[in-house]
Amino acid sequence: MAIIVQKYGGTSVGNPERIKNVARRVLETQQAGNKVVVVVSAMSGVTDSLIKLSREVCPTPSEREMDVLLSTGEQTTIALLAMALQGLGAKAVSLTGAQAGIVTDGVHTKAKIFNITPKQIHTHLDGGSIVIVAGFQGQTSAGDITTLGRGGSDLTAIALAAALEADKCEICTDVDGVYTCDPRVVPDARKIDTISYEEMLEMASSGSKVMQSRSVEFANKFNVLFEVRSSFNQNPGTIVKAETPGMEDVVIRGVSIERNQAKVTIEGVPDKTGTAAKIFNALAAANVVVDVIVQTAPHEGMTDISFTTNKDELKKAEPVLKAVADEIGARGVTQTAGVAKLSVVGIGMRTHSGVAAKLFDVLAKGGYNIQMISTSEIKIAVILDEDRIADAAKAVHAGFGLAA
Numbered sequence: 001m002a003i004i005v006q007k008y009g010g011t012s013v014g015n016p017e018r019i020k021n022v023a024r025r026v027l028e029t030q031q032a033g034n035k036v037v038v039v040v041s042a043m044s045g046v047t048d049s050l051i052k053l054s055r056e057v058c059p060t061p062s063e064r065e066m067d068v069l070l071s072t073g074e075q076t077t078i079a080l081l082a083m084a085l086q087g088l089g090a091k092a093v094s095l096t097g098a099q100a101g102i103v104t105d106g107v108h109t110k111a112k113i114f115n116i117t118p119k120q121i122h123t124h125l126d127g128g129s130i131v132i133v134a135g136f137q138g139q140t141s142a143g144d145i146t147t148l149g150r151g152g153s154d155l156t157a158i159a160l161a162a163a164l165e166a167d168k169c170e171i172c173t174d175v176d177g178v179y180t181c182d183p184r185v186v187p188d189a190r191k192i193d194t195i196s197y198e199e200m201l202e203m204a205s206s207g208s209k210v211m212q213s214r215s216v217e218f219a220n221k222f223n224v225l226f227e228v229r230s231s232f233n234q235n236p237g238t239i240v241k242a243e244t245p246g247m248e249d250v251v252i253r254g255v256s257i258e259r260n261q262a263k264v265t266i267e268g269v270p271d272k273t274g275t276a277a278k279i280f281n282a283l284a285a286a287n288v289v290v291d292v293i294v295q296t297a298p299h300e301g302m303t304d305i306s307f308t309t310n311k312d313e314l315k316k317a318e319p320v321l322k323a324v325a326d327e328i329g330a331r332g333v334t335q336t337a338g339v340a341k342l343s344v345v346g347i348g349m350r351t352h353s354g355v356a357a358k359l360f361d362v363l364a365k366g367g368y369n370i371q372m373i374s375t376s377e378i379k380i381a382v383i384l385d386e387d388r389i390a391d392a393a394k395a396v397h398a399g400f401g402l403a404a
């Protein structure tokens, strides 16, 4: 009998009707002759409201207690889904992360999985039960409850699929799969049939967040093939897997955009060893997350260093930058919100030339001014004005022939 791991996210189990819908789908999967392990998230909004609740009793709650609190969200869903399945006459059992044998390190609120001993899962599967596992949680070897970081149910599903050597892992969510661009931005975006782990990670880091990135990294490391598909219909989704030779034939797999970015420039930075280190160490110490970084060629002993960050980070960054600019003797700091990042992603870039030229051509024809450029082996990203970013995405999507 094949083992199938299915994960249902918060929206998919967001109310009693939806939990019953999931129960029906899960039961059908079992009735088709499979052993089924289901991983569920907390019902949509629950984790956020638990976080809010914690802040109402204490401004800086301890991370250990946060984990005890947050793990209850998923624990609610596993019990409700088991009940719904039992209501359909199915044999079902719910297990917390700890009961499922998920052992993590002790880094509360963002623990890493050490190992999984799915003995109980196997016993219940062999006894004919559908096994429902709480996502996003585990326990330390000392028995403390831990959680795996926001979106961590994806990681639970992928890791369980690896540990159980599952025949199939399905990430069931509120979209039909991974698209060539966000369909709300580009209406003729197409669902991608197959995408490599690397492309999926680049798309996620460029703003197309379908899954938690850590879970895709884990899948890549342990070679877990999985499918992202809808919880609400039976359409085939997107297969995410290791790269195969034919995958390079497609030059660009997708376009993604990330809004709400800001550009910061430290002007007149003395061209001396160690200045960049000083700037970015100061930002790191203040927990400011930096994205694209560009340094201009030195001119009369000075350079300009620019970087982008989320617009919400500006408040944190401002005092830090002022202090560090004084310290290194820079001329000043300017910041502009209202920029966005547009990225084209595809492993085909490694073997096709002229991708950057084509992107810049399309943008030039549309009159979009490029403010910054950054590249990786499989991605070209540009920073543009935010107010026309959707139109730019449409133009680039069409320019690379991605439209349906």
Ligand code: ASP
Binding pocket: 009, 010, 041, 042, 047, 048, 073, 135, 136, 149, 150, 151, 152, 153, 154
């Ligand atoms: N409930 C957790 C969160 O909202 C984990 C998850 O949904 O995957 O981040």
Ligand code: MG
Binding pocket: 009, 010, 041, 151
């Ligand atoms: Mg979620």
